[in-house]
Amino acid sequence: MFTGIVEELGSIRSIDEVGDGRRLVVDAATVLADVSLGASIAVNGCCLTVVEWGDAWFAVDAVPETLERTTLGAMGPGEAVNLERPLAADGRFGGHVVQGHVDTVTEVVDLETLSDGSRRLTFRLPDELAGQVVEKGSITLDGASLTVASVGRYTFDVALIPHTLDVTTFGRRAPGDLVNVEADVLARYVAGLLAAGRVGPDHGYPADDGPADQPPGGPTDQSSGEPTNQSLSQPADRPANQPLNQEGGG
Numbered sequence: 001m002f003t004g005i006v007e008e009l010g011s012i013r014s015i016d017e018v019g020d021g022r023r024l025v026v027d028a029a030t031v032l033a034d035v036s037l038g039a040s041i042a043v044n045g046c047c048l049t050v051v052e053w054g055d056a057w058f059a060v061d062a063v064p065e066t067l068e069r070t071t072l073g074a075m076g077p078g079e080a081v082n083l084e085r086p087l088a089a090d091g092r093f094g095g096h097v098v099q100g101h102v103d104t105v106t107e108v109v110d111l112e113t114l115s116d117g118s119r120r121l122t123f124r125l126p127d128e129l130a131g132q133v134v135e136k137g138s139i140t141l142d143g144a145s146l147t148v149a150s151v152g153r154y155t156f157d158v159a160l161i162p163h164t165l166d167v168t169t170f171g172r173r174a175p176g177d178l179v180n181v182e183a184d185v186l187a188r189y190v191a192g193l194l195a196a197g198r199v200g201p202d203h204g205y206p207a208d209d210g211p212a213d214q215p216p217g218g219p220t221d222q223s224s225g226e227p228t229n230q231s232l233s234q235p236a237d238r239p240a241n242q243p244l245n246q247e248g249g250g
Contacts, residue, residue, distance in 0.1 A: 002042050004095035004138075004145020006082040006168045007031055010043070013057060014077055021063045024048075024072070029056060031083045040100070042084040044169070045143030045180040046070050047100025070102045070180050071142075080169050082143040095145030096138040102180045103188075104128060106141075108173050109155060117162040120149065121173065123181075125156050132187040140182035144168050 010028040017023075024043070031041055035058060039050045048060035067073030075081075087093065103126075110122035123141070125133060133139055133156050137148050141158065149157040165171035173179070183191075 001087050002047070002084050002095075002098040002100055002143070003087050003091075003093055004098040004140050004143065005084065006144050007084050009167065009169065010081045010083045012075060012077050012079050012081060015075070018061060021061055022067060022072075023051070023059055023061050024075075025057055025059045026081060026083070027057050028083055031085050032056070032058060034085075040086050042082075042086075042098070042100045042143045044071060044081045045098070045100065045102055045140055045182055046072060066102075069104065071105055071178050074178070080172060082168050084143055096140075097185050098140050098143070098145060098182060099185060100143075100182075102182050104181050105178045106181050108175050108177045108179065111173070111175055117165075119160050119165060119170075120157055121160065121170065122155050122157050123179070125151070125154055126181065129181065129183050132183040132191050134187070137187065138184045140180075140184075142169055142179045144170065 008028060008030040010026045010031070013025040013027050015022050015024050026043065032053060035041075035050055035053050037050060037053075040047050041050060041058065041060065042048070043060060046062070046066055048062060048066075050058050051061055052059040062072050106126050107124045108121055109124050112120045112122075114120065133148055133151055135148055135151050139146055139148055139156075139158070144164070146158045146160070146164075149159045151157075160170055
């Protein structure tokens with residue numbers, strides 16, 4: 001698990017074909033402090049496994065699924081990448097929960113530089129993430145934990161301070177550039193539950209449906225197959241106008 005707090009800017013040294021995938025060699029320093037074979041490093045938001053490393057570099061393999069779903073398939077030597085190691089058990093949780101599982105890519109459609117040096121970037125809102133991107137919510141773009149400033153029907157904005165622009169790839173972004181997107185994990189699961197119809201008053205069924213063997217109107221009379229119309233809160237042997245509490249004459 002990551003937090004979306006980029007530790008350093010790395011640079012792709014080389015890319016080689018390995019089977020159906022590719023091996024990326026990345027120049028780095030900070031993330032190599034405690035590197036080991038099999039360790040995870042987020043590269044532009046993609047959780048990848050270290051397969052080799054040396055003095056000021058490490059190598060990771062990207063499978064076809066990763067190359068197709070993310071921007072890594074279109075990158076080349078010399079390009080900068082955001083790097084982050086997984087969160088340590090005693091580390092500070094400075095961003096939000098980032099899994100390193102990229103959902104899709106999106107495009108920078110507009111960029112505005114403000115007088116204080118900050119920038120407001122506008123991105124296309126991917127159709128598959130509609131409803132998962134909310135104003136003041138968190139989103140991961142190229143591995144960086146960012147706050148959504150506003151959301152429109154087709155776009156969303158983020159505001160970046162000068163420090164973020166300096167220590168991430170966003171200082172180099174321009175309209176037309178593509179970035180990796182990971183929706184907030186909580187929004188992702190809520191969207192999944194809604195899509196599966198697993199929310200509602202029955203805690204496991206759609207609000208307008210019942211179990212497959214029970215009609216929407218409620219329990220059925222087993223002899224007739226018709227709805228009983230019996231309230232669950234009213235015992236069958238109690239008159240409708242009789243109070244519930246009969247003890248002590250109260």
